Amino acid sequence: KIFTAPEQITSRRYDFVVFSMIRSDWSCYVVQPGPFAGCVVASRLSENPNVRVLVIEAGVSDNGTDSAVISTPILAGQGAGTVFDWNYTTTHQVGLNGRAFAYPRGFVMGGSSSLNAMIYQRGPRDDFDRLASVSGDPGWTWDNLQEFIFKNEKHVPAWNNRSDAGEYNPRVHGHGPLLSSLTATPWELDRRVMQTAADHSDEYPFNLDLNSGDGLGVGWIQTSVGNSARSSSSSAYLHPALDSRNNIDLLLHTQVTNLISSGSGSKLTGVQVSQNAHEYEFAATKEVILSAGSVGTPQILMLSGVGPKEELQKFGIKSVVDLPDVGRNLQDQAIVGLQWEAKAETLSGLLNDPAAFSAALAQYAINKTGIAAANSVVNSIAFLRLPDGSPLLKGGDPAAGPHAAHFEFAFLASPLGSKQRVELITGNSPQNTFLANDKQVGPTTGNWVSIAIVVQSPTSRGSINITSSSAFSYPTIDPAFYTTAFDIGTAIHAVKAAQEFFSKPAWDGFIGAPFSDATNLDTDAKIEAYVRKWAMSNKHPTSTARMSKNSDKSGVVGPDLLVKGIRGVRVVDASVLPFAVGGFPQAQVYIIAERAAALIKDAWCLN
Numbered sequence: 001k002i003f004t005a006p007e008q009i010t011s012r013r014y015d016f017v018v019f020s021m022i023r024s025d026w027s028c029y030v031v032q033p034g035p036f037a038g039c040v041v042a043s044r045l046s047e048n049p050n051v052r053v054l055v056i057e058a059g060v061s062d063n064g065t066d067s068a069v070i071s072t073p074i075l076a077g078q079g080a081g082t083v084f085d086w087n088y089t090t091t092h093q094v095g096l097n098g099r100a101f102a103y104p105r106g107f108v109m110g111g112s113s114s115l116n117a118m119i120y121q122r123g124p125r126d127d128f129d130r131l132a133s134v135s136g137d138p139g140w141t142w143d144n145l146q147e148f149i150f151k152n153e154k155h156v157p158a159w160n161n162r163s164d165a166g167e168y169n170p171r172v173h174g175h176g177p178l179l180s181s182l183t184a185t186p187w188e189l190d191r192r193v194m195q196t197a198a199d200h201s202d203e204y205p206f207n208l209d210l211n212s213g214d215g216l217g218v219g220w221i222q223t224s225v226g227n228s229a230r231s232s233s234s235s236a237y238l239h240p241a242l243d244s245r246n247n248i249d250l251l252l253h254t255q256v257t258n259l260i261s262s263g264s265g266s267k268l269t270g271v272q273v274s275q276n277a278h279e280y281e282f283a284a285t286k287e288v289i290l291s292a293g294s295v296g297t298p299q300i301l302m303l304s305g306v307g308p309k310e311e312l313q314k315f316g317i318k319s320v321v322d323l324p325d326v327g328r329n330l331q332d333q334a335i336v337g338l339q340w341e342a343k344a345e346t347l348s349g350l351l352n353d354p355a356a357f358s359a360a361l362a363q364y365a366i367n368k369t370g371i372a373a374a375n376s377v378v379n380s381i382a383f384l385r386l387p388d389g390s391p392l393l394k395g396g397d398p399a400a401g402p403h404a405a406h407f408e409f410a411f412l413a414s415p416l417g418s419k420q421r422v423e424l425i426t427g428n429s430p431q432n433t434f435l436a437n438d439k440q441v442g443p444t445t446g447n448w449v450s451i452a453i454v455v456q457s458p459t460s461r462g463s464i465n466i467t468s469s470s471a472f473s474y475p476t477i478d479p480a481f482y483t484t485a486f487d488i489g490t491a492i493h494a495v496k497a498a499q500e501f502f503s504k505p506a507w508d509g510f511i512g513a514p515f516s517d518a519t520n521l522d523t524d525a526k527i528e529a530y531v532r533k534w535a536m537s538n539k540h541p542t543s544t545a546r547m548s549k550n551s552d553k554s555g556v557v558g559p560d561l562l563v564k565g566i567r568g569v570r571v572v573d574a575s576v577l578p579f580a581v582g583g584f585p586q587a588q589v590y591i592i593a594e595r596a597a598a599l600i601k602d603a604w605c606l607n
């Protein structure tokens, strides 16, 4: 059921020569790769016992010896830079003083859902309604997607059964395999965030459940954590399907290099894969489902001759269909942290104490309890809008609608992104213990809190480009951060709004001095310099194979997610989203994948 070499599949099933027999005999779907959205679709399709599904994943298993770093909730995001990461790098960012930095993407079963920071945050209703309008398909409205939202996720209590009444709305949660929960460990920081919302409900209204479709205000964060461990598309969808059905197989450590014609002309239902410099081919009798993500999907399409013709010609790739938008329109959400000393306990106290932190990890390893059993890094969040009449909105409002945010504050009781927790697992000492802005070295003593600031509705547009005709040459990744007046202006506004938030009476006696060069951020020019110096990617790339109406010449996929101009290939991942999402992308991708599975079943009468 889980194969690590293409030959294992041939010998098990066919018992003769690899290429041609597999090509002619493989029966139904090749879902490739086996990552995030692919896991969801593969699992749903294999519910029909007459369908045979092969899932191909370039990366590694999520069940190996090192996998504690991706499954332990408190280590959220710490798998970046390890064997579970493709380890991409961005181009030098003009809007960030020419800096280039790491661009993690999951190289593992479950894709980035196995690597991410586990925040489960659906976008607002406005986002989905805009998707329906842009694609011309009312099936994508918030109301019409409710069935799939409920099919995806289920709320469960935190490991310690702490009462979370009043912190979420049970009515907006479903019965799906993906588990989500609230924190097991609210901090004094979170109590004061909620107090600020209560004291200033006109500015920062409390929102009982930010997953309800109403995406504005201050609320508690839900994370994809259940039964004391990360819940990913792999653990929630793929493993159960592999364990219980004999019509779904997974091929690991195998990179898809391009789509190939398996029949006539523009029908690309074959895939070429490579492992250890050997190439193999698989064919699907019905469809190939491409879920390689916002970086991998445009790369594979371009290598297969589907993309901007002139660009492909530079690398000698024969054009199958000229789709100029493949790899264009990349949107990501830059993140920058402001840190303050805290006069109460936060997580950074624990992280600064290697012995205590090691003990917490040891306790978790023994019985899955304690501080490590939940993502306690960030428990509360605010989604906010620019004031009506802001000069930044003169050129139009890039948010999806009046109930969608322009910027976000995530309130951190500790760092995000630093390496020390990984090092602790391997026995080294912690180095850097709070929100790591790009290469910033933080204090190693004391208690600290951070506000992570994210522009939710960026207008900057970047790109993914191939650099050769080989699948093994990494593409260039240019998110083009802060290259528009709206984006940098909104970031500056958000920093001032964060300073204002922490100046409210609820913070008396708690907030101390800001850290380092955040100390004197009292002019727009200083704030701009700070933001451009420290911001980095929030790792939310979308839109590189964007959805549009079937009648539109622009765009890459239609509302049914089929690639325009060719037959037999559907894209199901974050690349199809036409705009950066409000909220966080993983929830959106789960919802898209659930509907995609239903569309495919309908198309082939498989219900």
Ligand SMILES: Cc1cc2nc3c(=O)[nH]c(=O)nc-3n(C[C@H](O)[C@H](O)[C@H](O)COP(=O)(O)OP(=O)(O)OC[C@H]3O[C@@H](n4cnc5c(N)ncnc54)[C@H](O)[C@@H]3O)c2cc1C
Pocket (backbone or CB within 6 Å): 033, 034, 035, 036, 037, 056, 057, 058, 059, 077, 080, 104, 105, 106, 107, 108, 109, 110, 111, 112, 113, 115, 116, 117, 118, 119, 120, 121, 254, 255, 256, 257, 291, 292, 293, 294, 295, 296, 297, 300, 471, 538, 539, 540, 541, 573, 574, 575, 584, 585, 586, 587, 589
């Ligand atoms: C460090 C980090 C933190 C994040 N935190 C959050 C968060 O807290 N909340 C949230 O909602 N989102 C978060 N995200 C983003 C979220 O995880 C992604 O948006 C989501 O996983 C969808 O990504 P994707 O569609 O680009 O594909 P991915 O999930 O990246 O999946 C792509 C898959 O395709 C495989 N693949 C690619 N190319 C090939 C090939 N040629 N052959 C075979 N296989 C291939 C990859 O190995 C991978 O498994 C985070 C991401 C990262 C990296």
